[in-house]
Amino acid sequence: MASLPTPAADARARVDALREALATRVVVADGAMGTMLQAQEPTLEDFQQLEGCNEILNVTRPDIVRSVHEAYFEVGVDCVETNTFGANHAALGEYDIADRVFELSESGARVAREVADAFTASTGQQRWVLGSMGPGTKLPTLGHAPYTVLRDAYQRNAEGLIAGGADALLVETTQDLLQTKASVIGARRALEATGTNLPVICSVTVETTGTMLLGSEIGAALTALEPLGIDMIGLNCATGPAEMSEHLRYLSRHSRIPISAMPNAGLPVLTKDGAHYPLSAEELADAQETFVREYGLSLVGGCCGTTPEHLRQVVERVRGAEPARRDPRPEPGASSLYQSVPFRQDTAYLAIGERTNANGSKKFRQAMLEGRWDDCVEMARDQIREGAHMLDLCVDYVGRDGVADMEELAGRFATASTLPVVLDSTEVPVLRAGLEKLGGRAVINSVNYEDGDGPESRFAKVTQLAREHGAALIALTIDEEGQARTVEHKVAIAERLIA
Numbered sequence: 001m002a003s004l005p006t007p008a009a010d011a012r013a014r015v016d017a018l019r020e021a022l023a024t025r026v027v028v029a030d031g032a033m034g035t036m037l038q039a040q041e042p043t044l045e046d047f048q049q050l051e052g053c054n055e056i057l058n059v060t061r062p063d064i065v066r067s068v069h070e071a072y073f074e075v076g077v078d079c080v081e082t083n084t085f086g087a088n089h090a091a092l093g094e095y096d097i098a099d100r101v102f103e104l105s106e107s108g109a110r111v112a113r114e115v116a117d118a119f120t121a122s123t124g125q126q127r128w129v130l131g132s133m134g135p136g137t138k139l140p141t142l143g144h145a146p147y148t149v150l151r152d153a154y155q156r157n158a159e160g161l162i163a164g165g166a167d168a169l170l171v172e173t174t175q176d177l178l179q180t181k182a183s184v185i186g187a188r189r190a191l192e193a194t195g196t197n198l199p200v201i202c203s204v205t206v207e208t209t210g211t212m213l214l215g216s217e218i219g220a221a222l223t224a225l226e227p228l229g230i231d232m233i234g235l236n237c238a239t240g241p242a243e244m245s246e247h248l249r250y251l252s253r254h255s256r257i258p259i260s261a262m263p264n265a266g267l268p269v270l271t272k273d274g275a276h277y278p279l280s281a282e283e284l285a286d287a288q289e290t291f292v293r294e295y296g297l298s299l300v301g302g303c304c305g306t307t308p309e310h311l312r313q314v315v316e317r318v319r320g321a322e323p324a325r326r327d328p329r330p331e332p333g334a335s336s337l338y339q340s341v342p343f344r345q346d347t348a349y350l351a352i353g354e355r356t357n358a359n360g361s362k363k364f365r366q367a368m369l370e371g372r373w374d375d376c377v378e379m380a381r382d383q384i385r386e387g388a389h390m391l392d393l394c395v396d397y398v399g400r401d402g403v404a405d406m407e408e409l410a411g412r413f414a415t416a417s418t419l420p421v422v423l424d425s426t427e428v429p430v431l432r433a434g435l436e437k438l439g440g441r442a443v444i445n446s447v448n449y450e451d452g453d454g455p456e457s458r459f460a461k462v463t464q465l466a467r468e469h470g471a472a473l474i475a476l477t478i479d480e481e482g483q484a485r486t487v488e489h490k491v492a493i494a495e496r497l498i499a
Contacts, residue, residue, distance in 0.1 A: 011165065015198055018128050018167050021078070022199070022232065022258055022298050028319045029130060029262060029301030030072035030080045031311050037083070040064050050095045055087045058107040065108070069115040075312035076319060077301070079128035080116065081170060082161060084108040089153030090136025090145060101153055102160040105131070109164025130170040130201070131161030133183050139176040141214055141337060141414055147182050147436040154186025155193070162194050172203040172262075173237045173303075175213035177224050177337055177439030178414070180204065184228045185468055199231040201299070203260060205238045206247050208267070214415075215338050216439070218247040222255055223335035224441040227470030234260030237303045240267055240279050241287030252295035256330050259297050263287070265305030277305025285313040296324040334390060334420035334472055335440035341389050341420050343472075350390070352422055353383030356409075357394040365397060368405060376409055377416045384419055390443065391417060393434065394424035402430040410437035422474075428461045435469040442471045448478035449493065 021027050037054050044051055046061045057065050069080045085091075087105045092098045109131055116127040133154060138145035158169055169187045174180035180202065187200050204212055204221050211217055218235075225233060233255055235244050241263040251259045266279030288300045300318060302310050333342040343350055356379055358365040367375040380391050393413060395405035402425065413421055414437055422443040423434040431444055444466050453459045466473050477484040477493040484490040 011167075014126065014128065014167050017126050018079075019199060024322070026292050026297065026318045026321045026323055027078045027299050028076070028311065028315050029299060030069075030077050031302035031306030031308065032304055033068060033081065033083055033085065035305070036068040036071065036307075037064060040067070050097070053086065053092070053095050053097075055084055055092070055104040055108060058083055058104055058111055062107070062111045065111050066115055069112050071308045072311060073115065073119045073127055075308045076315035077311050078126075078319065079130050079167070080112055081130045081132040082108040082112045082164070082166060084132045084157070084161065085134035085173075086136070087160070088134060088136045088157050089150055090138040091134065094137060098153065101156045102163075105157050105160025106164040108132075109161045109166045113165030128167040129165060130168050131158070131164075131166030133157055133161070133169060133171045133187065135172075135174050135176070135179055135183075139179060139214065140182060141176045141178045141439050143411070147178060150179060151182040151186045151189075154183045155189045158187040158190030159194060162190060162196055162198065166198065168199040168201055168231075170201045170203065173205050174203070175205055177212070177214070177216050177221060178437070179439075180221075180225060181228065181439060181469065184225065184230060188229065188468070200229070201232040201234070201260060202228075202230045203234045203236040203262065206235055206244070207238050208243055211338075214439075217339055218250050219254070219340040220335040220338055220440055222251060223331075223333055223340040224439065224470065226255065226257060227441060227472075229470075230257065232258045232260055232299060234262070234297075234299065236260075236262035237264060240264050241284065241291070243267070245291075248291060248295045248297070252326055252328070254328055254330055256328055258299070259295060260299035260301075261288070261291055261297055262301040262303045264303045265307075265310060268305070275305075279305070281307070281310040281313040284310045285317040288314050289317045292318050292321055292323055294324060296326040298323050333441075334422075334443050336418055336420045337414055337439045338418045345389065351388050352390045352392050353380075353386070353388030353419075354392045355383055356380050357392050357424060358397045359394055368395060368409070369397070369400070373408060373412060377412050380413055380417050384417065388419060390420045390422050392422045392424050392445065395430065396425050396427065402427055403433045406430045406433040407437060410434040414438050414440075423471075426458075428458065428465065431462065432465055435465065435471060442469070444471050444473050446474040446476050447497075448476040449480055449496070450478050450482075452480055
């Protein structure tokens with residue numbers, strides 16, 4: 001007698017089907033959630049006296065949330081986002097209910113899962129659930145909240161979404177690359193803790209200024225986020241499709257991973273009745289069709305101001321189409337919060353400024369010992385003006401609290417320097433402190449096999465840290481026998497390092 005599929009097996013099959021769909025055709029997601037919820041005029045009682053906290057409705061009025069998902073599935077979308085955009089430490093903390101992150105994430109995913117399964121059964125067309133992980137209201141780069149607090153809360157957010165039946169995790173509307181990394185790394189930790197393997201999609205928000213809120217160019221975002229092991233990168237919110245076009249073009253040319261776009265229905269126009277989004281359904285469908293044809297997008301949908309009618313027309317135009325083939329030309333490099341710097345320079349060698357190294361610069365060391373942090377920052381800026389491509393930051397000095405010094409200086413360099421930072425330390429906790437302050441892609445200097453490569457070796461600890469944070473590594477041809485002095489020995493160690 002044949003055994004029946006288990007829930008776990010069903011979930012794995014759904015996720016495999018989603019990965020296959022994203023790899024072979026255009027998948028269409030839903031549109032705006034908040035305005036659809038508000039249109040049903042939930043009461044203050046529905047919000048448990050927490051007016052505007054939409055995630056509460058997952059528990060008190062799941063019927064309202066369910067109706068929104070149904071409205072989008074009825075027009076033919078492949079997947080819906082959970083009503084969990086604010087189910088994170090920062091947003092729920094505004095209502096003093098940060099302890100409900102898991103509960104509201106799980107309930108939001110469960111409601112969406114039930115609706116998706118019902119439509120799958122009734123239509124024979126597989127429908128999926130994207131677990132929405134919003135940015136919250138705290139920007140760790142600016143010191144609004146500690147990175148570790150946000151990361152751990154995003155892990156609970158993701159664990160709730162997984163428990164509720166999400167098929168993918170969507171880190172969206174991100175404005176600060178350090179917050180984005182906290183979200184992605186929290187999501188990755190949740191997947192590891194639960195033994196699941198869902199796609200992680202990352203969608204940044206680029207303002208009308210042409211950068212993210214804190215000034216990050218799209219190249220800096222790609223350089224910082226792609227090494228985190230995400231499955232897809234894209235843009236959503238802030239603007240309509242017209243303003244996204246050049247940033248999507250950049251991703252199309254350079255991203256190794258698939259691309260998504262979920263624009264607003266144009267730029268909002270303020271009226272006496274509030275914000276109005278002017279982009280018509282036909283115009284959104286035109287734009288998404290162009291993006292699929294020219295930039296090879298795999299996942300499309302809508303954000304603020306988009307309605308089921310907008311998505312109905314997008315579905316008619318592009319759902320199931322084959323994205324244009326791309327031939328990306330990635331540029332390996334590092335990034336600051338603001339810009340990406342390729343490792344290979346066209347007209348020069350890659351110059352790493354070493355005057356912000358406590359072991360190499362007496363002037364810098366003295367300023368650090370005396371707590372003259374502004375002077376330390378000015379030394380970094382001097383190297384920027386003199387043409388350095390990256391900045392070496394070393395705070396190691398006998399008798400000092402290296403973690404505290406690194407937190408202080410890396411936190412300042414994150415916003416005061418336009419260049420990527422090379423974290424130079426022999427202490428793993430010091431390197432970790434720097435990585436948890438830098439939103440861009442840092443470089444770690446350095447690793448070798450001096451104490452071997454076992455699980456307790458410095459090599460193992462640093463490479464694990466680099467992998468989690470997407471950092472680049474400088475590796476030296478040193479092994480348990482010491483510095484390699486022959487060509488053959490150097491090549492042998494190099495091959496071992498790469499492997």
